[in-house]
Amino acid sequence: MAEPVVAEKKITLSKSDLYKVAWRTQFLQGSWNYERMQNGGWCYSMIPAINKLYQKKEDRAAAYQRHLEFFNTHPYVTSPIIGVTLALEEERANGAPIDDAAIQGVKVGMMGPLAGVGDPVFWFTVRPMIGALGASLALGGSIMGPILFFVLWNVIRLATIWYTQEFGYKAGNAITDDLSGGLLQMITRGASMMGMFVIGALIERWVNINFTPVVSKIQQQKGAYIDWNNLPKGSAGIHEALSQQAGGLSLERLKVTTLQNNLDSLIPGLVPLLLTFLCMWLLKKNVSPIIIILGIFVVGVVGHVIGLL
Amino acid sequence: MSAISMVLVVIVAFFAGMEGILDQWQFHQPLVACTLIGMVTGHMAEGIMLGGSLQMIALGWANVGAAVAPDAALAAVASSIILVQGGQGVKGIGSAVAIAIPLAVAGLFLTMLVRTITVGIVHLMDKAAKEANSKMIDFWQYVCICLQGLRIALPAILLLIIPASAVRGMLEAMPAWLNDGMSIGGGMVVAVGYAMVINMMASREVWPFFAIGFVIAAISDLTLIAIGALGIALALMYLSLDKSGSNSGSNNGGNSNSGDPLGDILDDY
Numbered sequence: 001m002a003e004p005v006v007a008e009k010k011i012t013l014s015k016s017d018l019y020k021v022a023w024r025t026q027f028l029q030g031s032w033n034y035e036r037m038q039n040g041g042w043c044y045s046m047i048p049a050i051n052k053l054y055q056k057k058e059d060r061a062a063a064y065q066r067h068l069e070f071f072n073t074h075p076y077v078t079s080p081i082i083g084v085t086l087a088l089e090e091e092r093a094n095g096a097p098i099d100d101a102a103i104q105g106v107k108v109g110m111m112g113p114l115a116g117v118g119d120p121v122f123w124f125t126v127r128p129m130i131g132a133l134g135a136s137l138a139l140g141g142s143i144m145g146p147i148l149f150f151v152l153w154n155v156i157r158l159a160t161i162w163y164t165q166e167f168g169y170k171a172g173n174a175i176t177d178d179l180s181g182g183l184l185q186m187i188t189r190g191a192s193m194m195g196m197f198v199i200g201a202l203i204e205r206w207v208n209i210n211f212t213p214v215v216s217k218i219q220q221q222k223g224a225y226i227d228w229n230n231l232p233k234g235s236a237g238i239h240e241a242l243s244q245q246a247g248g249l250s251l252e253r254l255k256v257t258t259l260q261n262n263l264d265s266l267i268p269g270l271v272p273l274l275l276t277f278l279c280m281w282l283l284k285k286n287v288s289p290i291i292i293i294l295g296i297f298v299v300g301v302v303g304h305v306i307g308l309l
Numbered sequence: 310m311s312a313i314s315m316v317l318v319v320i321v322a323f324f325a326g327m328e329g330i331l332d333q334w335q336f337h338q339p340l341v342a343c344t345l346i347g348m349v350t351g352h353m354a355e356g357i358m359l360g361g362s363l364q365m366i367a368l369g370w371a372n373v374g375a376a377v378a379p380d381a382a383l384a385a386v387a388s389s390i391i392l393v394q395g396g397q398g399v400k401g402i403g404s405a406v407a408i409a410i411p412l413a414v415a416g417l418f419l420t421m422l423v424r425t426i427t428v429g430i431v432h433l434m435d436k437a438a439k440e441a442n443s444k445m446i447d448f449w450q451y452v453c454i455c456l457q458g459l460r461i462a463l464p465a466i467l468l469l470i471i472p473a474s475a476v477r478g479m480l481e482a483m484p485a486w487l488n489d490g491m492s493i494g495g496g497m498v499v500a501v502g503y504a505m506v507i508n509m510m511a512s513r514e515v516w517p518f519f520a521i522g523f524v525i526a527a528i529s530d531l532t533l534i535a536i537g538a539l540g541i542a543l544a545l546m547y548l549s550l551d552k553s554g555s556n557s558g559s560n561n562g563g564n565s566n567s568g569d570p571l572g573d574i575l576d577d578y
Binding site for chain 2: 026027028029030031032033034035036039041043044047050051057058060061064068075119120123124125127128129131132133134136137140141142143145146149150154157186189190191193194195196197198199200201202204205206207208209210268269272273275276277279280282283284289290292293294296299300301302303304305309
C-alpha cells in the first residue's frame with residue numbers, strides 16, 4: 001500500500017481545513033444506508049479538503065466520486081483513517097502517483113481493524129462505565145448524574161476525534177503498520193480487561209432478582225431472639241432491645257428463610273450471574289436481544305403472579 | 310403542558326433522533342434525553358430518575374455488526390413524555406420504564422425505514438458528485454440527518470397530541486400485578502445488555518477479571534468509582550507484567566484476545 005512520497009509540496013492543508021474536516025466527521029453516520037453505509041458522511045467530511053486541494057472541476061468530481069465508495073467503521077476511529085486519507089490526497093494533489101485503488105485500499109484496510117478497537121473501547125467499556133456512574137447518581141434524582149455523563153463523554157470523544165485525526169495525518173501510511181503491531185492492540189486488551197471487571201461488578205450490583213418463596217420457618221432456641229415480653233418498661237426496654245439486637249439476637253421468634261436467603265449464602269448475585277450467562281448463550285444461538293428482553297418481561301409478570309418473584 | 314414546553318419537547322426529540330444515528334453528543338441516551346424533557350416540562354427530578362433507570366437497562370445497547378440494538382432514543386423520549394403526561398410523578402417511573410421497552414423495539418422499524426430511504430438519497434449524492442457540486446452533497450447529507458431527527462420528533466408530536474387524560478386513564482387501567490411484574494422484569498432485563506457486552510469482549514484472558522469484579526462488588530462500601538480505579542490498576546498491572554514476561558518467550562495469552570472478536574467484526578462489516 002505504501003506509495004513513494006514526493007518531496008515537493010505546493011498545496012497543503014491548513015489547520016483550519018483540518019478543523020473543518022474534524023467537525024464534519026461528527027456527521028459521518030447521518031446518511032447511513034443499507035447500500036454503502038457511511039459513504040455519504042465520509043464524502044461530506046472530506047469536502048473541505050477536496051475543495052482546497054483540487055481546483056479543476058473534473059478533478060473535484062473524480063475526488064467526490066472516489067470518496068462515495070463503501071465505507072463503514074466505528075464513528076470515532078474514522079478520524080485516524082480520515083487523517084491518513086487527507087495525507088494521501090495531499091500527496092496526490094501535488095502530483096504523487098497515488099491511484100484510486102491505493103486510497104480505497106487504505107480506507108478498507110484500516111476500517112476493519114479500527115472498528116475492532118472502537119466498538120469494545122467506546123460502546124462496551126467507556127459508555128457503559130460512564131453511563132452506570134451517571135445513572136447511579138441519577139437514580140437518586142441528582143442532576144450531577146446526567147451532567148457528569150454528558151461532559152465526561154464529550155470531552156473524551158472530542159479529544160479522540162481531533163488527536164487521532166492529527167495522528168493519522170502526520171503518520172500518513174505509517175499508521176497501517178502500527179495497527180498490526182503494538183499500541184492499539186494494547187489499548188483494546190486493557191479496555192476489555194477493565195470492561196469485564198466492571199461488568200462483573202455491575203451484574204452483582206444492578207441485576208435485581210428476588211425469589212420470595214419461603215423455604216423454612218424455624219422455631220429458634222430461647223436466647224437467640226429478643227424476648228419482647230420480658231423487657232424492662234419504657235425507654236429502658238427500647239434500649240435493652242436495641243442493644244440485644246446489636247448483640248446479634250433475632251427480632252422474631254420464628255426464623256424465616258426465603259429461597260433468596262439460601263441463594264445469597266452461596267454467593268451474593270448468583271442468580272443474576274446465571275441469568276446473564278443464559279442471555280449470553282441465547283445471543284450466541286442468534287436469538288434476537290429483543291425477543292430475550294420481551295421474554296424476560298413475560299417471566300417477570302408470570303413469576304410475580306404465581307408468587308415466585 | 311404549555312405550548313412552549315411542547316415545542317421544546319419536540320426540539321429535544323429532534324436532537325435525540327439525530328443523535329440516535331450520529332452517536333456523537335449522546336442526546337439520544339436516556340440519561341440525557343429524559344433529563345432534558347423533564348427540564349423543559351418542569352418535571353426535572355422525575356426526568357432524571359427515569360433517565361437513570363432507563364440508562365441502566367440501555368447500558369450495553371449498541372449497533373455492532375449483525376446485532377441490532379433496541380432504539381434508546383424513542384424509548385427515552387416517548388417514556389418521558391408519557392411520564393409527564395401521566396402526572397403520577399415519581400410513582401409513575403416504573404410503568405414508564407415498562408412502556409419504554411416495547412417502544413424501543415417499535416423504534417427499530419422506523420430506523421430501518423429511514424436507512425432504506427437513505428439509499429435513494431445517496432444515489433442523488435452520486436449525481437451531485439458527478440457534476441462536481443459539493444453544495445448539493447452537503448444538502449443531501451443535511452436532509453438525511455433531518456429525516457433521522459423527524460424519526461423521533463414525529464412520534465413525540467403524536468404523543469403530545471393525545472390528551473393527558475387519555476394517557477393517565479391508560480396508565481391507571483393497568484392492573485397492579487402487571488405493573489409489579491413489569492417492574493420485576495425491568496430489574497432483570499439489565500442482564501441482556503451486559504450479556505451483549507460480555508459476548509463482545511470475552512476471551513480466556515479476560516474472564517478472571519470478570520470473576521474478581523463480580524466477587525468484589527459484594528463489598529458494598531466500594532463505590533463504582535472505586536471499582537473502576539481497581540479495574541484500571543489491575544489491567545495496567547497485568548499488561549506490564551505480560552510485557553516484561555513476553556520477552557522470555559510465551560506470548561499465547563496476548564494473541565487469544567484479538568483473534569475471535571476481531572474476526573467476527575470483520576465478517577459483519
